Amino acid sequence: MRGILGSRLFWGVLGLLLIAILLPLGVSGYILGVLIPAYYFAVFAMSWDLLFGFAGEVNFGPTFLVGLGAYGAGILDAETGWPIAVCVVFGTAMAIIGGVLLALPALRLSGPYFGLITLVAVLLLQQMVTVFAHWTGGEIGLTVPDVLSIDDNTNYYFALGFMAISGLILFGLSRSSAGLILQACGQDPVEAQALGFNVAKHKLAAFCVSAFFSGLAGALLVFYYGTASPGTVIDLAVGVQVIIAAVLGGRRTILGAILGAVFLVCAGEVLRPLGQLSTFVVSAFALVVILFVPAGFLGTLLHRRSEA
């Protein structure tokens, strides 16, 4: 039964990937321009799902990691003009270092305190951006001299490829032996320890992996936009969107987060004519899904099939 389920998921993913690859042949640059940030956004959401769905830790501040990656890479590029690759590596490293510094003390706490600490971390980072405005550009944002490409198709395929590889790695990790241990640590830490697993070590590792992909995606996003601003990569509202995307897509599915992210970004765009009301409509829809279909898009699909 698992084999069929696995292969169905495999064919579904392959089909969607093929559509995504062929998309630039048939649609305008405007649509690609909507999808590119959605793909980076999907990586944020997948990284978040690894922490929430598997390690059982609710990170209310995914944008802390994203923001560190984005600003780390952006500031280095603006100050030194070094190659994009070097800046991206630097930003990613910043995200991992910041993530570990945050997680080391936070993971000692249980219950809601981990979540609260991650929430406070975002506010701190946002304040730092304002305080060190001459480096960060403050509220207005930071303009970086380099961009990945000015060609829509190149940017599109780069984002798609990045998302696909990240998804493959994160999904593989979640289905591996390490993922099984991580899930046990999240579900019943006392029993996991009694089985000989160092729960703190596995959770910290999960946090590092999550920080790596969040930071990397954040850094790349900066070089797509050519700018970094608190409103796009740090603000709490962005973090909430990441969480909603992951939950909409389906907790503990990793790949569901892609569906959630693409849906959320596209819905926001389609409803843009509604103005302020668009946020309301999207949020209300998300609320309904979370209330009535808590397993999310992909979670519900997989669950139905596994029961059938």
Place this chain on the structure above:
Amino acid sequence: MNVDVRPRPDRSTVSTGLLQVSGLTKRFGGLVAVKDMSFSIKPGEILGLIGPNGSGKSTVMKLIMGIERPNAGRVVIDGVDVAGWPSHRIARQGVGLVFQHSRPLHRQTVGENIKLALLPDALLKLFADPAVEGKARAIAERVGLGAVFDRRPATLPFADLRRLELAKAIARNPKVVLVDEPFAGLTAGEVAAFSKLIAGFREEGRAVLLVDHNVKSVAALVDRVLAMYLGEFVAEGSAEHVMANPTVRQVYLGAGSIETSARPELDQKPGPPLLEVKDVGVLYGKAQALQSVSIHVREGEFVSVVGLNGAGKTTLFNAISGLVPYSGSIVWGGDTLAGRTAGSIARGGIVQCPESRELFGTMSVRENLDLGGARLSNGDRTAKLDWLFELFPILKSRATQAAGKMSGGEQQMLAIARALMMQPKLLILDEPTLGLAPVILEQLSHALERLRNTTPITVLLGEQNVTFALPHADRVYVLEHARIIWEGDPARFASEAGKAYL
């Protein structure tokens, strides 16, 4: 309690013990949960650690596993002192714990759950060794899960979930196996099968510690029994020896002869009883917590339900209070309680004083009491308070103190007083003596006696401590493994039901 005479383990036992515990002590704040415990288990030996609820036996188990850190003492596993180590390192040192309540991974199959226990503690282990699959299957066959290897835990009956816990412990190949209440919730047939599996550990030369409430449940399986009470050593030896120990008998059955003062005439009154529980059953998931239980309480009666922890007392009370769904019927003053909310039942006069006390810890004694009497008029409330302060004088002197800062005995008195503020027609007391020292028990006992003699109140008391449950009772029910197994006069308890209880 007099516990000064304790046999010293002889040297040969000490030198060959696979698990050696010495001077183990654990304090939670001011409470000494475990005091200077020492014992040793040889390879291939099964030791039963018994004691009533709150005796500290589970804490001993957690201290060995490293789930709690001891304040003092040594825990030596095969020559290595692991006291104070984190749990996962102690597990790697060769200790396995079979949990009573399991939380398996629900999205994974039984096989994958067993495989999990076979994995090394490595971060970069992406794929399990090919041998793991075969090993997992062999373990599943051994514990009787072979047929359900590819099923998910949620679809399994309760006994199979316990088997899964056992399988996970076996997978770690531990030198020392700790089993928490091995037979809780199992049928007689399942108990036999589990006993066989645990006896298998003996042949493999593992040291086994069974933790349970009474001697009876583990007597057939163990080589030795160690009894503890209030955190201290009480007796050690063969099952018969421990059962014959006067202190053990006193703990479980009460001191020599308990003065009882039943009023059998109350149960002879004509008409329907105040509370009638008929054929009530409760299921917790797949575990049968109550099975066709029928009891009744008449107006003015003091009825005790005696049973060990896990027998189903709290479940029975929660069913009466409308806190858990049940089958069968509960009739209160002629009307059925089915379909009424817990709040409406409480307003109808059934007030439960729960085992966990549920006090508002940061509020003062007075504020807790005022909340209990929130629906009374000012005059009534003052009168009631005066009466309660007379019943429990200690509460008057502590009126402004925060409830959470008081001792366990004082908190229990406050919990009872708050329940009485609600003017119950039926007061349900669930294990008021839990974790209290004998001297406090006496104070509490006097208060109950005054309550019984000076007011027409009806009381339903759940207890495992018979010394406390029998003296005031008019009638006694004995609850064991979700069923009522005895009903009668408290004076006849020791001779008729005592054996089943020990």
